């Protein structure tokens with residue numbers, strides 16, 4: 001998008017705006033603006049990504065509940081997963097993987113993603 005976009009109504013320099021699912025330009029002087037719908041390339045990515053548990057994770061209350069909700073395994077089995085890592089935890093599209101990454105980060109779980117995750 002042209003950075004030097006001028007307002008059609010008053011000629012002021014417009015500023016870019018970005019909202020969820022939309023991008024556009026707005027005039028700070030008179031409020032004239034337009035938005036175009038914008039799809040995050042992450043949602044169009046058809047590749048499948050794999051999340052592997054890294055070696056060296058230690059079980060905690062927080063990560064146990066998270067891993068349990070993903071795998072449906074019990075605490076003994078999860079301990080074994082952590083010990084036998086890398087373990088393929090999840091396979092899915094970019095948006096799902098991103099969501100899970102946020103949860104793993106929150107719970108302090110170490111993981112790797114293949115192929116390289118660029119979002």
Ligand SMILES: [Zn+2]
Nearest residue numbers: 007010027030
């Ligand atoms: Zn204007």
